[in-house]
Amino acid sequence: MVLKSINPTDGTELAAFEELTPDAIEKALCSAEIASMGWKRSTFEERRAVLHMIAGILDRDQKALANLMTLEMGKPINQAVAEVQKCALACRYFADAGEALLSDDIVASPPAARIRYLPLGTILAIMPWNFPLWQVFRCLAPAIMAGNTMLLKHASNVPQCARAIEAVTQQAGLQPGVFQNLAIGSARIANIIRDKRIAAVTLTGSEAAGAAVARTAGGALKKCVLELGGNDPFIVLPSADLEKAIATGVAARITNNGQSCVCAKRFIVHRDVYDKFEAGFVAAMEALTVGDPMQGSTELGPLATAQGLETLRLQIEQSKSAGARLLTGGRPSGGDGYFYSATVLSDIPRDAASNDVEMFGPAAALFRADSFEHAMKLANDTPYGLGSSVWTNDPVEQQRCADEIESGQTFINAMVASDPRLPFGGIKLSGYGRELGVHGAREFTNIKTIVTAAGS
Structure with missing residues (x-):
């Protein structure tokens, strides 16, 4: 198999x-x-120093790394620069906070006991193309700070980004073997998961990929963390600041060209403000x-990718055939690149593709809610449960949304975003861990758990 790097702006091959x-x-x-034998015995200070070195290299090379991401998967350059900066932030956070996060918990009541957090070994990280650096560094930084080693199986369409990440860790002086890039296709993953030298696996990707990895890891009795798809609700209630x-x-819909698991996808708007919201949203x-x-x-x-463009096109066509109303967009933009117009759908029947299937691209689905309770029902009427954003200035509604929306995170009057300090993940078909x-x-x-007998 050949791993090809294709420029999605014009469809040309960059490297293979x-x-x-x-x-x-x-x-x-x-x-x-x-490497695992030695790295697990390294001190927090040694690990901290390496992560700070990695952060410094990311800062130094941020323009080159951002250009590479944009060339290889098409994210707007300003967002690519911000992604590199966020990777550096994560490395510094886990470098500085890691020892405290991983220090022993003391249980005071007799018998004297401690809870210790020890490394598992080598982690296989299966990562997607949409955030080629961030997805890797957000699992790499805590994993190596905890004393683990890591093998990266990156998405096949971003091989240059994968090689660049490995180069950064090498330049930072990370011990050989602690982090390695595996340039392989998906067909090779199962056997690697089963290998006795792999302690655990983490995957960010599709529901189908997550299910396949979970089956293999489960069969080998290995822990896995899965961050999968999302069909996130963006709820707007009458007291919201509409503008x-x-x-x-x-911004929440078109970040990363709409290719993010936590992009807002279903806009659930109370009927009292729906018409104003629709008009303003479509215009924007x-x-x-x-x-x-x-x-x-x-x-x-x-x-x-060309496949992503075709998938989105078919989803939009299916939604229109099911009765959804197209307010704007709804077509590829033409040319050699993989462009799709900013799209808004409304009046969407329950059986339309935009209800239960994640649309990975700049396509938004608008829903009219008759009441707060109706908005909650619509928000939870999805097999996914990753993120959610709620817009209301009513404290009671804010609390109810926080408690009642079925998702791994709820942001109130703000856009969903990951932060190194905050746990990130989902429930239902959006994964676990x-x-x-x-x-x-x-x-x-x-x-x-470590228990010491009295007098010992």
């Missing part, structure tokens, strides 16, 4: 790489096992600057 041979994969597994909700809603989507993602003024670039924060720091540790 041969998949690792079985012998090379075996060598990487052996190297990770050997701010519209502006944030557009139509006003977006679409074009070359290398230009700083571009707000909406291409989708990452958490990344980031104290919970993410401890996900890939042996939570070990």
